Amino acid sequence: MSLIEVRALTKTYRQAVRQPGLRGAFRHLVHQRYTERVAVDHIDMSIERGETVAYVGPNGAGKSTTIKMLTGILVPTSGEITVDGIVPHKRRMENARRIGVVFGQRTQLWWDIPVIETLSLLRDIHEMPAQEYRKNLDFLTELLGLDEFMHLTARRISLGQRMRADLAAAFLHSPAIVYLDEPTIGLDIAVKERIRGFIKQVNRELGTTVMLTTHDLGDIQDLCRRIVIIDHGRIIFDGALAEMTDAFARERVLHFQLRTPCPTAEQELQRIPNVTVSGLSDTELSVRFDRAFISARDITGAIMQIADVSDFRIDEPSIDHVIKRVYDGTLNLAVRKGGGA
Amino acid sequence: MRLILRAWRRNAYLYRRIMGQNLRAALEYQSDFLLSVGSAMLTQVLGLVFLGVVFSRIPTINGWGFWQIVFIYASIFLTEGFASLFFEGTWRIGYFVNHGELDRILLRPLSPAVQLLSSAIGMNGIGNLLVGGVMIGESLTHVHMVWTPGKILFSVILLLSGIVIRTSINFASNCSAFWVKNAGNAVPFMVHSISEFAKYPLTIYAPALQALVGIVVPYAFIGYVPAGYVFSTSGMAWIAVLCPLVALYCAAVAGLILRTGLRQYESTGN
Ligand SMILES: Nc1ncnc2c1ncn2[C@@H]1O[C@H](COP(=O)(O)OP(=O)(O)OP(=O)(O)O)[C@@H](O)[C@H]1O
Ligand SMILES: [Mg+2]
Numbered sequence: 052m053s054l055i056e057v058r059a060l061t062k063t064y065r066q067a068v069r070q071p072g073l074r075g076a077f078r079h080l081v082h083q084r085y086t087e088r089v090a091v092d093h094i095d096m097s098i099e100r101g102e103t104v105a106y107v108g109p110n111g112a113g114k115s116t117t118i119k120m121l122t123g124i125l126v127p128t129s130g131e132i133t134v135d136g137i138v139p140h141k142r143r144m145e146n147a148r149r150i151g152v153v154f155g156q157r158t159q160l161w162w163d164i165p166v167i168e169t170l171s172l173l174r175d176i177h178e179m180p181a182q183e184y185r186k187n188l189d190f191l192t193e194l195l196g197l198d199e200f201m202h203l204t205a206r207r208i209s210l211g212q213r214m215r216a217d218l219a220a221a222f223l224h225s226p227a228i229v230y231l232d233e234p235t236i237g238l239d240i241a242v243k244e245r246i247r248g249f250i251k252q253v254n255r256e257l258g259t260t261v262m263l264t265t266h267d268l269g270d271i272q273d274l275c276r277r278i279v280i281i282d283h284g285r286i287i288f289d290g291a292l293a294e295m296t297d298a299f300a301r302e303r304v305l306h307f308q309l310r311t312p313c314p315t316a317e318q319e320l321q322r323i324p325n326v327t328v329s330g331l332s333d334t335e336l337s338v339r340f341d342r343a344f345i346s347a348r349d350i351t352g353a354i355m356q357i358a359d360v361s362d363f364r365i366d367e368p369s370i371d372h373v374i375k376r377v378y379d380g381t382l383n384l385a386v387r388k389g390g391g392a
Numbered sequence: 393m394r395l396i397l398r399a400w401r402r403n404a405y406l407y408r409r410i411m412g413q414n415l416r417a418a419l420e421y422q423s424d425f426l427l428s429v430g431s432a433m434l435t436q437v438l439g440l441v442f443l444g445v446v447f448s449r450i451p452t453i454n455g456w457g458f459w460q461i462v463f464i465y466a467s468i469f470l471t472e473g474f475a476s477l478f479f480e481g482t483w484r485i486g487y488f489v490n491h492g493e494l495d496r497i498l499l500r501p502l503s504p505a506v507q508l509l510s511s512a513i514g515m516n517g518i519g520n521l522l523v524g525g526v527m528i529g530e531s532l533t534h535v536h537m538v539w540t541p542g543k544i545l546f547s548v549i550l551l552l553s554g555i556v557i558r559t560s561i562n563f564a565s566n567c568s569a570f571w572v573k574n575a576g577n578a579v580p581f582m583v584h585s586i587s588e589f590a591k592y593p594l595t596i597y598a599p600a601l602q603a604l605v606g607i608v609v610p611y612a613f614i615g616y617v618p619a620g621y622v623f624s625t626s627g628m629a630w631i632a633v634l635c636p637l638v639a640l641y642c643a644a645v646a647g648l649i650l651r652t653g654l655r656q657y658e659s660t661g662n
Contacts, residue, residue, distance in 0.1 A: 067573075115661075115662075119659055122498075122499060124495050124498045124499070125657070125658065125659060126656070126657075144501040144503070145501070147499055148501045156662055157495070157496070159499065164413045164417060168413055172406075172410065176502050177501060178402075
């Protein structure tokens, strides 16, 4: 059995419907109306020990809701979860001993207590042996650079420092699994890189399983071998990151700078299969093509004959682009269950 | 059994640890601290002055003399003092629920009840403790009675029961936040204000009110019933035996409400 097993997991929220204005508020008082909002809709997923999984999707897709169910905060409306053999919301405390969690938008630290005291309280809560605590603390201090703000209260530290402190708190008790919900939100590039480096190192050296949600595609590319895409509460892709980029890396876009306008380009190029004009102005012509069927050289040759070209460049497809098209619905990926393991 | 004992010891230890940190944080804001203690004391002294005025007109209320009523009054303050000083966190349950801060509590391997109770320290409780303590002391010196070791012991048990009852009622009423989802949830304040009735002998009220304060929200077991025991009021010594049981019952109900609430806790969208 996998470390994390999710079957037909569903969460429906009850959202109050309130008409705007004071009258609406009063009406709500007398006659409460609710709509059901399906945030997570029958998802299946298995995650193995030591995997790094990027869990992505547009805003409101249901990522945080899934994480909250996996961590035991929310009770699912239906479906099943087991994490390391136990059902998180039924045995919350036991589950909490084995996991580390960071919600980027909200700190888990005690607000009015110095960071180092928070860590020491967590040591007691997790009943860590003194030796293990010292070892982990040294490791975290070094990797996350906690020294500069260790003695300040969570209230007084900056966002980037807070995120580092939160990571330290999440990793302190050597959890087998960490759930990171937007751990790099709002951070500068240096801190981001530091945090990515940290996560990579922990995964590599301790075999910690990482599940990460993010809107930063750099995080995904840097950290994760597997990507799960969720949209409207449903999983629309689950597979290896490389597999996904391979499948779509065949597509290229060539941009030509034009010295003189070439209004007939579209018509002329229709003759060549597997090539479409994706943009045409007086100064630039862009064509999209599939590398498997035609080479950039052939296209360039054809275009040189019909237009007066001064310069050109080629766009590699970025993962960014692929994911954006999946969100937009212009790219339809088949769901491959349990892939990437 | 050993396991349960161990769990309780661990809870008590972690509770002390967290409260120690809260105390340190609270002391950083010293002027706030003095102000809140001062204003708490002032409110109670005013209540006492009012009581004095009433008693300057009538010698007894339903057979209870001035100092005996002061004792009931003071028991309410004293338990209130303990409850705010050590369990002020009950009043923050609504905040935790409405702002999704409960998430972080559910992510730690420590009982949510312990974490909620220890989430704040109410320094104004010191004011209540001082006034309540002095008043109880005064009332005991003004009423003649015989103290035996047994009576002292049971009185302490009554005080502890009172603290548990008070805290449990606060806890349960604040758990209403799981269902009443607006920020200004009035339920806990309403329930709390019922304790005003518990400052006087229960017998002065109509039966419906007696049932409310004696059974539904059993504040009567904090002041009135213990006073009946301490002053050996006829027929009441036996009722006092119920106090520890009522305390256990209240704690169990509060725990049940928390568990039910947690099952339907929905966190927040962001
Ligand atoms: N506590 C809640 N009560 C009611 N509805 C909620 C709650 N939390 C989330 N939702 C709804 O559920 C849906 C999924 O929300 P969720 O927070 O899981 O999205 P997400 O994928 O994490 O989005 P984002 O990228 O913006 O963080 C949204 O439509 C949201 O409105
Ligand atoms: Mg989210």
